[in-house]
Amino acid sequence: MHAWPASEVPALPGQGRDLRIHDTATGGLVSLDPGPVARIYVCGITPYDATHIGHAATYNAFDLVQRVWLDTKRQVHYVQNVTDVDDPLLERAQRDGLDWAALAEQETALFREDMTALRMLPPRQYIGAVEAIPGIVPLVERLRDMGAAYELEGDVYFSVESDPHFGKVSGLDAAAMRLLSAERGGDPDRPGKKNPLDPMLWMAAREGEPSWDGGSLGRGRPGWHIECVAIALDHLGMGFDIQGGGSDLAFPHHEMGASHAQALTGEFPMAKAYVHAGMVALDGEKMSKSKGNLVFVSKLRRDGVDPAAIRLALLAHHYRADWEWTDQVLQDAVARLARWRAAVSRPDGPSAEALVEQIRESLANDLDAPAALTAVDRWAALQEQNGGTDEGAPGVVSRAVDALLGVAL
Ligand code: 5CA
Ligand code: ZN
Numbered sequence: 001m002h003a004w005p006a007s008e009v010p011a012l013p014g015q016g017r018d019l020r021i022h023d024t025a026t027g028g029l030v031s032l033d034p035g036p037v038a039r040i041y042v043c044g045i046t047p048y049d050a051t052h053i054g055h056a057a058t059y060n061a062f063d064l065v066q067r068v069w070l071d072t073k074r075q076v077h078y079v080q081n082v083t084d085v086d087d088p089l090l091e092r093a094q095r096d097g098l099d100w101a102a103l104a105e106q107e108t109a110l111f112r113e114d115m116t117a118l119r120m121l122p123p124r125q126y127i128g129a130v131e132a133i134p135g136i137v138p139l140v141e142r143l144r145d146m147g148a149a150y151e152l153e154g155d156v157y158f159s160v161e162s163d164p165h166f167g168k169v170s171g172l173d174a175a176a177m178r179l180l181s182a183e184r185g186g187d188p189d190r191p192g193k194k195n196p197l198d199p200m201l202w203m204a205a206r207e208g209e210p211s212w213d214g215g216s217l218g219r220g221r222p223g224w225h226i227e228c229v230a231i232a233l234d235h236l237g238m239g240f241d242i243q244g245g246g247s248d249l250a251f252p253h254h255e256m257g258a259s260h261a262q263a264l265t266g267e268f269p270m271a272k273a274y275v276h277a278g279m280v281a282l283d284g285e286k287m288s289k290s291k292g293n294l295v296f297v298s299k300l301r302r303d304g305v306d307p308a309a310i311r312l313a314l315l316a317h318h319y320r321a322d323w324e325w326t327d328q329v330l331q332d333a334v335a336r337l338a339r340w341r342a343a344v345s346r347p348d349g350p351s352a353e354a355l356v357e358q359i360r361e362s363l364a365n366d367l368d369a370p371a372a373l374t375a376v377d378r379w380a381a382l383q384e385q386n387g388g389t390d391e392g393a394p395g396v397v398s399r400a401v402d403a404l405l406g407v408a409l
Pocket of ligand 1: 043044045046047053054055057058081082083228244245246247248249277278279280281286287288
């Protein structure tokens with residue numbers, strides 16, 4: 001699949017800072033030491049509805065990771081998937097009388113537009129589950145042949161007991177896992193499974209559903225977790241720097257993915273850090289396609305909201321926090337954008353050197369975007385109150401806000 005166009009990232013004076021970021025698996029901050037090419041896999045959308053603010057907040061977090069790494073003069077190898085065949089997508093298509101593939105294509109196209117408008121840097125590879133099937137099938141066959149997977153009425157399940165590290169990503173106990181498994185696409189109550197938590201690797205073709213040639217597995221379609229493992233291993237290999245997504249992906253998705261990869265390669269962990277963004281709520285409940293309590297990025301754009309203001313609204317919340325979208329959040333962002341634009345519209349102003357360092361330091365410290373915004377606010381307030389004589393300072397601020405925060409002033 002093709003991704004979306006990249007906005008330019010201005011080069012900044014001085015030195016970028018190395019990222020320390022919270023890793024769910026170890027429960028603390030880790031100093032990543034990526035080589036000259038940092039590697040990150042971010043779980044993409046299941047395209048059965050438009051991009052909502054919760055999605056945008058999660059992709060914003062990983063866009064910041066990319067920007068911090070670019071600022072250290074590294075290249076970034078960023079891979080993202082699109083779950084363009086899965087139960088919720090098929091169910092929505094059925095409910096609305098749509099062709100599932102057309103629905104996926106249409107919502108993926110809208111996601112690209114939203115990401116472009118929000119100045120999210122694109123992944124180097126943007127891969128759909130369907131196009132990954134030829135790579136998924138041999139992995140499932142290998143897992144089965146090595147005894148880490150088993151067949152149940154034609155479907156193939158992964159055996160979580162085959163992985164000695166199972167549970168280390170989310171750190172949850174069995175009861176919590178069982179609850180979340182039922183909530184998030186698993187089938188813990190299906191009779192005949194070796195362990196209720198075992199996730200499906202390959203689902204045998206069902207009447208009226210799309211299916212693909214699965215070699216010795218028979219016709220069917222891939223399970224969710226193996227999709228991301230196949231794509232990540234194919235393009236990044238084991239031991240990449242970050243696997244990212246919202247906190248609802250820690251279990252089962254990232255846990256199971258780490259287990260699949262451990263069984264396949266004998267190595268653990270697949271990613272050096274498992275990074276999870278908090279959940280955005282609306283009216284007191286997690287924004288979710290299945291509940292329908294959604295604020296769409298595309299709707300806000302159609303209503304004339306500047307995408308830079310949407311981005312500032314996201315940046316005003318720490319990526320790990322759960323937070324609530326309100327009209328006030330948006331109004332504050334619109335007002336902040338206007339203040340910042342006024343402040344950089346003059347040819348000179350207060351010195352910007354310290355500010356660039358403050359933005360860098362804030363982001364390097366577990367992506368503390370709210371602290372970065374406060375630093376820019378202070379500079380803008382100084383500019384408004386006293387101005388300054390540093391020629392070119394507003395230009396430096398403008399470039400730093402663009403390069404590090406993805407906001408075009
Ligand atoms: N296709 C899978 C990942 S492989 C999937 O989870 N798709 S999704 O469309 O449901 O979600 C896409 C990303 O948005 C995931 O990282 C998910 O954790 C995140 N996300 C979903 N809802 C919210 C929310 N309310 N707040 C923050 N992030 C969210
Ligand atoms: Zn994923």
